[in-house]
C-alpha cells in the first residue's frame with residue numbers, strides 16, 4: 001500500500017509552531033514608506049492577531065514574513081526543530097465565473113506536484129475531502145470555483161491552508177466573507193490548531209473575534225501602535241487612536 005501523501009488536515013499530534021521575530025523591519029514601495037521600524041515578537045504556539053486601518057500595512061507585514069516583499073531589517077522564523085510547514089490563507093480571491101476548474105481540481109493542483117486537471121490519487125482525494133468537510137464544504141468538491149459564493153471561496157482557501165496541518169498558519173482576513181456558520185467553523189479550527197501548538201498569525205478586522213480567540217494583538221499602522229493581550233490593549237481609546245491614525249505618506 002502507498003504511504004498516505006498527506007496527513008489529516010488537523011492532526012491531534014502535539015507539535016509546536018515557531019516563534020517569529022521582526023527586527024527593525026521597514027518596507028518602501030516606490031516613494032511610500034509602507035512599514036517603518038517594526039519590532040515585533042510572535043511567541044511560539046500563540047494566536048497573534050494584527051489589527052489596524054485599511055492600508056496600514058498588515059498584508060505587507062505578512063508578505064515580509066513570507067519572503068514576498070523587499071524589506072529592510074530582519075524577519076526570523078525560529079523553528080523548535082526542523083522547519084515545519086507554513087500555511088497561508090490570502091485575502092479573498094476572485095475567480096472568473098466561467099473558469100472550468102472544480103474545487104477538487106483547484107485543491108489538488110495546490111497540494112500535489114501532478115499536472116492540473118488530472119484526478120488526484122486516492123489518498124490525496126481523501127485528504128481534500130476531509131479538509132473540505134472541516135470547513136463545512138462537504139459535497140461541494142465537484143463545484144466550479146467560479147460558481148462559488150464569496151464565503152464558499154473563503155472556505156476553500158481556508159481548507160488549502162490546512163493541508164497538511166500547518167505549524168505556522170498565516171491568515172489574511174479569513175473571516176471577511178464568512179457567514180455566521182462559517183465564522184463558527186473558523187473559530188473552532190483556530191482553537192484546534194492552537195491546541196496542537198500551531199503558531200497563528202492572523203490579520204483581522206473583527207475586534208470581537210480577536211478578543212475571543214487571540215492570545216496577543218498588535219495594532220499596526222505603518223508602525224506598531226500597541227502590542228499585548230487583547231483585553232488590555234483593545235480599549236476604546238486605543239482602538240479609536242489606531243483607526244484614526246493616518247498611515248503612509250512620503251518617506
Ligand SMILES: Nc1ncnc2c1ncn2[C@@H]1O[C@H](COP(=O)(O)OP(=O)(O)OP(=O)(O)O)[C@@H](O)[C@H]1O
Pocket residue numbers: 029030032034052053054055056057058059060061248
Ligand atoms: N505593490 C505595491 N506598490 C505600491 N504600494 C503598495 C503595493 N502594495 C501595497 N501598497 C500600499 O501599501 C499600503 C499598505 O497596504 P496593505 O495591503 O499592506 O495594507 P493592509 O493594512 O493590509 O490594508 P487592508 O486592511 O485594506 O487590507 C497601502 O497604501 C497600499 O496601497
